[in-house]
Amino acid sequence: MLVVFIKSVVIFVIVFLCIRLMGKRQIGEMQPMELVITLIIAEIVCIPINDPYIPFYSGIVPIITLTFLHVLLSFIARKSQKVRRLLSGKPMLVMNKDGIIYENLKKLNINMNDLIESIRTSGYVDLNEIEYAIIETNGNMCVIEKPKDPTQASPAYLPLALVVDGVWQKENLALAGLSTDAVLKAVRSFGVKNEKEILYGDLRQDGTLYASPKVGKCFTAKLKIKGGAW
Amino acid sequence: MVKKLVVISLAMAVIIGFAVWEMIFTTRLYSEILDGLYEIDRIVGDAPESVDGVEVRELSDKIMDRWNGAKNTLFCLGNHTILRLVDEKLVVLSATIKSNDTTTAPAAIKSAISLVKAVSNDDLPVPTNLF
Numbered sequence: 163m164l165v166v167f168i169k170s171v172v173i174f175v176i177v178f179l180c181i182r183l184m185g186k187r188q189i190g191e192m193q194p195m196e197l198v199i200t201l202i203i204a205e206i207v208c209i210p211i212n213d214p215y216i217p218f219y220s221g222i223v224p225i226i227t228l229t230f231l232h233v234l235l236s237f238i239a240r241k242s243q244k245v246r247r248l249l250s251g252k253p254m255l256v257m258n259k260d261g262i263i264y265e266n267l268k269k270l271n272i273n274m275n276d277l278i279e280s281i282r283t284s285g286y287v288d289l290n291e292i293e294y295a296i297i298e299t300n301g302n303m304c305v306i307e308k309p310k311d312p313t314q315a316s317p318a319y320l321p322l323a324l325v326v327d328g329v330w331q332k333e334n335l336a337l338a339g340l341s342t343d344a345v346l347k348a349v350r351s352f353g354v355k356n357e358k359e360i361l362y363g364d365l366r367q368d369g370t371l372y373a374s375p376k377v378g379k380c381f382t383a384k385l386k387i388k389g390g391a392w
Numbered sequence: 393m394v395k396k397l398v399v400i401s402l403a404m405a406v407i408i409g410f411a412v413w414e415m416i417f418t419t420r421l422y423s424e425i426l427d428g429l430y431e432i433d434r435i436v437g438d439a440p441e442s443v444d445g446v447e448v449r450e451l452s453d454k455i456m457d458r459w460n461g462a463k464n465t466l467f468c469l470g471n472h473t474i475l476r477l478v479d480e481k482l483v484v485l486s487a488t489i490k491s492n493d494t495t496t497a498p499a500a501i502k503s504a505i506s507l508v509k510a511v512s513n514d515d516l517p518v519p520t521n522l523f
Contacts, residue, residue, distance in 0.1 A: 183396050215472035223407055230404040237397050 257295035319366035422512035
């Protein structure tokens with residue numbers, strides 16, 4: 163029994179340190195990669211604890227290896243948007259002004275009951291109240307409700323990311339009917355020379371551009387866009 | 393993030409270093425034991441009427457000494473059940489040789505060779521282990 167006790171304490175310390183190294187997301191909303199690693203680690207640690215005939219070594223090696231892989235992939239994903247998309251996928255719009263987007267539901271492999279459940283969990287019971295619903299990469303749903311009164315000054319917008327981590331989001335630029343030059347022209351008056359200096363920038367349907375540079379305060383600018391039908 | 397990567401990379405380097413050392417240690421140990429067992433097998437094959445000759449006894453003692461010296465380290469690295477099985481096989485073989493049991497000895501030698509070879513293979517990433 164003492165063997166199991168000592169093994170439990172040591173494994174606890176190792177797993178605790180590894181989870182701390184993996185970062186805060188490991189204890190909150192998980193991306194697919196993080197879920198896989200957490201599940202495997204949870205399964206692996208039980209083996210050397212419960213089985214006195216399996217040495218520590220057999221448990222520690224996979225834990226350290228998986229933690230290493232996680233930290234390495236997270237590091238690469240932070241540097242590369244392609245890797246990030248490969249590992250985590252991308253958020254998907256499941257409802258817009260025209261209603262439920264069935265094609266995207268199929269891509270996400272979720273049915274109507276799942277969708278309704280997620281919407282209700284988000285605090286909405288009437289689908290007619292929803293302007294946009296997005297399934298995030300961690301599986302959470304983000305709901306943007308319709309304005310209560312269509313004549314009110316602040317209608318609901320779905321911001322479209324134009325620059326993420328200093329990289330143009332070309333699909334979204336095309337969707338907004340904008341060129342990179344048009345965006346750069348608008349941000350230059352705020353001291354931003356090129357897209358590399360922008361950490362995040364998005365655009366609303368009314369042409370309002372929000373940008374948060376890597377250094378300095380965030381700002382908004384007005385852009386002329388054609389339609390804004392996304 | 394970079395600090396975390398450095399810390400975990402260092403831990404990983406230690407693990408890889410340890411894994412390489414383990415592979416060298418076990419491969420060398422099992423190879424020495426196997427060499428001894430093959431030699432016993434050859435001698436006993438040539439003269440099956442006496443298995444407790446001086447040469448066989450010396451080889452058997454050498455194998456047992458080598459095994460007993462490395463046993464505790466091996467228990468830190470591998471499955472105890474498998475290692476106890478190897479231990480049992482080698483102890484039985486040694487006892488069989490010492491008692492000049494000519495009926496059981498050839499089978500005990502073959503059985504020990506087969507088990508040590510299989511355990512030795514388990515430590516290496518070969519297709520039979522991976523899939």
